[in-house]
Amino acid sequence: MDLLIKNGFVYDPINGINGERMDIAIRNNKIVESVIEKNSKIIDATGLTVFPGGVDIHTHIAGSEVNTGRLVRPEDHEKDFVRKTSVTRSGVGYSIPSTFTTGYRYSLMGYTTVMNPSMAALEAKHTHEELNDIPMLDKATYPLLGDWWLVLETIQKGDLEECARYVAWMLEITKGYAIKIVNPGGLESWGFGRNVHSIDDQIPNFGITPRDIMCGLAKVNKMLNLPHTIHLHTNNLGVPGNYETTLDTMKCLESIPSNGKPVVHITHLQFSSFAGEDWGSFRSGAAEIAGYINNHDHVSCDMGQIIFTDTTTMTADGPFEYTLYQLSGHKWVNSDVETETSGGIIPFHYKRKNPVNAIQWSIGLELALLIKNPWKVFMTTDHPNAGPFTAYPKILAWLASKKARMATFKRLHKKAQKKSILPSIDRELSLYDIAIVTRAGQAKALNLKEKGHLGVGADADVAIFDLNPEKVDIANKFRTFRRAFTNTAYTIKGGKILAKDGEILQQAEGKTIWLDMQTKKEIEISEEIKKKFREYWTVEYENYPVSEHYIKNSSPIKIKADV
Amino acid sequence: MSKINSVTCPVCGCLCDDIELTIADGIVAQVKNGCAMCEAKFFSHSNEHRLKTPLIRKDGKLVPTTYTVAVRKSAEILAKANYPILYGWSSTDSEAQRVGVELAEEVGGVLDNTAVVCHGPSILSVQEVGIPTCTLGQIRHRADLLIYWGCNPWSAHPRHLERYTAFTDGRFENSEWMSYLNKVKAAAGRKKIKSLERKGILKHRREREIPTVSDNKPTEILDKKGRKLIVVDVRKSMTAEIADYFLQVKPGKDYELIQGIRALVRDQELDVEEVAGVPVEYLQQLVDAMISCDFGVIFFGMGLTQSPSKFRNIDVAISLIRDLNMRTKFAIMPMRGHFNVTGANTVFTWQSGYPYAVDFSLGYPRYNPGETTVVDVLLRQESDAGLVIASDPVSNFPRKAVEHLVKNPLIVIDPHMNATSLVGDIIIPSSIVGVEKEGTAYRMDHVPLPLKKVVDPPKGVLSDEEILNRILKEVRKIKSNRLEAA
Known part of the structure; x- marks a missing residue:
């Protein structure tokens, strides 16, 4: 049956629609011009907010790393379990939910498309087997190619065409979507327990530098006409003073012809915007980074916003996880993958009263607010690294309401409060901006033409929130806003109503x-x-x-x- | 006659995927590249004693029946049960394991795999301290110090050394097969001389002592360049024979020994002469070799996980690796036995959050090893039905546990008759995964590999996945009927 969403306040930034009262018509799994009202199921969206289905550009939800994270953290699951119902499977949370639970929780928040950003090509089958078991969502995954020997060798030879052919082959056979680069050169060095510390360090045994890898793969990305840019986790991530490395990284990619479009997506930028010489003098480098991005069009990024909670860090950046292990002494998983990459896992508790964590929290928000163009910076937590994705509504409230962020700010470590420039930032994102940073911008950065908007021909992925923008000022009533975005009134994917008022109505498979x-x-x-x-x-x-x-x-x- | 290349061998955790098979008249005629276990497995499908129809117990006797009846009866048993156990899973593909989790959840049972009597303690330790590890190729390319602790790959994982560790050429390290060859030759020579001496053909030559590696004294070989192979075990196994250095540990003293090594790695003084029967001086030499290597690895087996102090052994072994990583690069890896026990842990974890011993009786996954582990459930006599798939608990569980398992209705799904099927109530034969059915298995280092179907199963024999799917469907039907009736 056709579906008609009547009279909602529609936010569709890709089509320039900002809170107009409109009807959205759905036939089969697509948005259409119109449907015959009497033959359709009607959703009365009067007084409700209508968004396109959410798109997450970077969230670790499947694959060997994520699953090892699940395995090492029974204590994480015990506090958060989900019962089986007649339509849904059972499962556990909290920071690394089991596959089914991941799908349900995303769907309840109105998300319909998510990107799994880190896949060792050798273990790609595992990632895809897990993705098959994540219902409710369309998915894609990025293979880790930055330290793959064939890439290093072809770049060393200077033969980018050959490199491009290998990359094309790899993307196809791993069923991947984008080129993921993690700490280029660092992971190969980590094979013998070393790391690189700037973009011009030599990579042992290969005689090239991280700069060569990033520029090489950015060019390869162009040659292959890939929909997304290179997806980059910078060198020196998580090290005080690394904002300079990040600036160097962005500068070194300036020369790649861009036609005003991004050539690089720097992911979880918060972790790459640290200033200071050590943890004692640790401070934010967000202003410098944001200043650069405001003046250049070849970079997009996502936040990697810290949430004050007990979570699990996991990344292909093995040496960084080793640093975290040295800092925390917590249980440490390292897993290097032959000829390709490495990986590591450490449980981590971000605390308000820890000055470093508190400043990190501030950095994420500073970035999102200081980068003026919302089409350049997207909302993520690098799930589960900086916090679980279930905390997104909290972040939206911080972005949309100064009141909300100051309420948290007041409870931070005093030293962090003193160092932070957050109180001086008055910007508050509107619902239109929120729609950009949570769906439209991400879909555009990924070049997913049928996602992130509600124009005719788009996939019928819609999130309807119980929020009346005429009545509720989200900057003021941030709790109402947060609640509305925690559970949708309706989540529609592919034309099917999957969730309603915080309850899953049916389980659907994604693509x-x-x-x-x-x-x-x-x-x-x-x-x-x-x-x-x-x-x-x-x-x-x-x-x-x-x-x-x-x-x-x-x-x-x-x-x-x-x- | 046809040839099939790159077949993955469904026997042990090595999952060698370079097997070449020759198929003639629908059966495997020749196996190339495989070890003896591999050959046995690939030839087993044409075994004339194979069960081809399901059996059901009537008046104490197993009589043939159809799949339809066997599936329906199994579903009835599981749907009726209050606290069934679903055990095994390690010798089937991950596709079947996925259905298994769903079935366990549907019937509210306890789901467990063979790790419980194998590397279960390793998992517990990993949950305590993590695990610095890597894939096997990383070891092939980089490792110059290989330590096998409490395991004997020569017999249990015969191609481990040649494919992944000491006798393989990597990018940065070369194969040590020449030295191995020399050692084998020397060992054969020694044997020959001994035999000749016994027969009196050769005079006993006491004075010429041939150095052996069994006396715990580290030889200068520990200082050599290239790969070094060290074996630590309670007895001189075949692997120890070919090692550069064999350290004999007293039974039950592994924990003590590793703690001693840890202390030395951390530069602490030991004010004792020996640890676990090994002089500290020797240990120091061993530790020097560990610290000065570029990339070291410890493989461990049942000798560590199932000897006294169990998971504490692994705990401390992993802690040693953590310590060693402050000095150099080191990794550790369990030698997983069944070809897809890693897969069972993996699949269970992504669907339920827990790797084994998952209790669904409350409607959500619950994990408490010692309570929700199948052996303990059986010992407490709590289960009231059982489904055993792709394993043989009757031949390796404690007797008391087996007694309870047999007392209740028992469904067995396996390609072959084994001790468990002999005492089961419904026996459902299945096709052999990796020979007669394609699927996926996870190598001991979590690398997924495709299993091939190389021959057809016997006529009418279904796969594990199909059987489980049918049981699941039937269980759902029974439950919805029951709901309607109520």
């Missing part, structure tokens, strides 16, 4: 979006490479690719590459 790379020359894997394959990995060439068997609902996007 897995991946890039079907069309290179000019057929990517040929020569016998020599196959031989090399056997030397580089401990699995056979035939057993490496992710076959369609591993993807329940496959949704390939054809990409014509220039190589």
